[in-house]
Amino acid sequence: MSFKYLVASSLFAKQALAWWGTGHLMTARVAYDRLIATDNEEVIELVEEQLDVLRSFVHMEQNHPFVECATFADFIKNAGFNDLSTWHYVDTPFFDEGYTTEVHDDPSNVVWAIDQMHKQIVDPVGTIYGPVNPTLPVDLSFGRSFNMRLLIHYFGDIHQPLHSVSRYTENYPNGDAGGNLFGIPASGPDGGVTNLHAVWDSVAYAYADFIDQPLTDDSWEFLGREAFKIQMSHPFDSFDLAELTRPESEWYTETLELAETVVYPGAIENEPLSEEYIQNAAEIAKRQIAKGGYRLADELI
Numbered sequence: 001m002s003f004k005y006l007v008a009s010s011l012f013a014k015q016a017l018a019w020w021g022t023g024h025l026m027t028a029r030v031a032y033d034r035l036i037a038t039d040n041e042e043v044i045e046l047v048e049e050q051l052d053v054l055r056s057f058v059h060m061e062q063n064h065p066f067v068e069c070a071t072f073a074d075f076i077k078n079a080g081f082n083d084l085s086t087w088h089y090v091d092t093p094f095f096d097e098g099y100t101t102e103v104h105d106d107p108s109n110v111v112w113a114i115d116q117m118h119k120q121i122v123d124p125v126g127t128i129y130g131p132v133n134p135t136l137p138v139d140l141s142f143g144r145s146f147n148m149r150l151l152i153h154y155f156g157d158i159h160q161p162l163h164s165v166s167r168y169t170e171n172y173p174n175g176d177a178g179g180n181l182f183g184i185p186a187s188g189p190d191g192g193v194t195n196l197h198a199v200w201d202s203v204a205y206a207y208a209d210f211i212d213q214p215l216t217d218d219s220w221e222f223l224g225r226e227a228f229k230i231q232m233s234h235p236f237d238s239f240d241l242a243e244l245t246r247p248e249s250e251w252y253t254e255t256l257e258l259a260e261t262v263v264y265p266g267a268i269e270n271e272p273l274s275e276e277y278i279q280n281a282a283e284i285a286k287r288q289i290a291k292g293g294y295r296l297a298d299e300l301i
Contacts, residue, residue: 022207030293062214073153204282
């Protein structure tokens with residue numbers, strides 16, 4: 001999505017959880033910082049102008065909507081939109097321990113959703129209904145505002161390794177739902193992490209605590225400090241440009257590879273994770289957050 005499309009959609013408007021919450025907020029904060037570092041503050045302003053259309057209905061956004069909106073797609077699951085749940089992941093089969101079976105793909109997945117959000121933000125009417133006119137039954141700014149929130153969230157989801165895979169074994173002939181059925185002893189704050197998926201959602205316990213929204217000044221500063229550390233450990237230039245600019249339809253293959261080579265091989269079901277595994281997982285997850293944030297910023301420019 002180029003900057004000119006954001007400008008166009010903004011002008012037209014005038015005319016007419018993947019990671020748990022903290023991980024999503026962090027991905028958006030990396031994108032926010034990247035846009036400022038590359039002198040693209042006006043992109044943040046245009047995005048927030050689009051988000052403002054639905055602000056009266058969204059109570060977790062206040063002073064930092066570009067970042068705060070990153071959790072919207074998870075919160076709406078309990079507000080009548082649980083039917084969008086499959087848009088957060090793509091259950092690519094990983095056949096392990098010599099097990100194979102026939103699997104039928106669900107086309108309504110995160111890869112499809114990101115593509116749809118693009119189309120509906122840039123050209124919500126397209127060629128289906130003919131030329132845009134002021135008598136459309138629903139103001140197109142409504143869809144742009146809603147879908148922008150989803151797009152920002154899904155950029156986080158697709159970079160979480162266990163949002164691109166479901167592991168099939170004899171014990172899990174229907175898949176393990178991206179590690180949600182891969183149990184581990186209760187761990188983390190208040191024992192709230194009980195499966196492998198939650199380990200990675202919490203960035204290997206680094207961000208296991210949830211941040212209340214709207215963000216307080218202290219929370220905003222915390223996100224800033226943590227995002228800065230992530231960007232210092234994984235700067236933009238540490239990524240190959242060809243990697244960052246790969247087609248979005250291929251991003252899930254990166255996280256699938258991580259799941260197959262790192263996430264599952266280092267874990268034993270129903271046994272505590274080693275300290276080495278946890279440290280390695282945290283570093284990989286933070287690198288994925290950095291990559292997702294850089295790609296999001298690039299997408300919006």
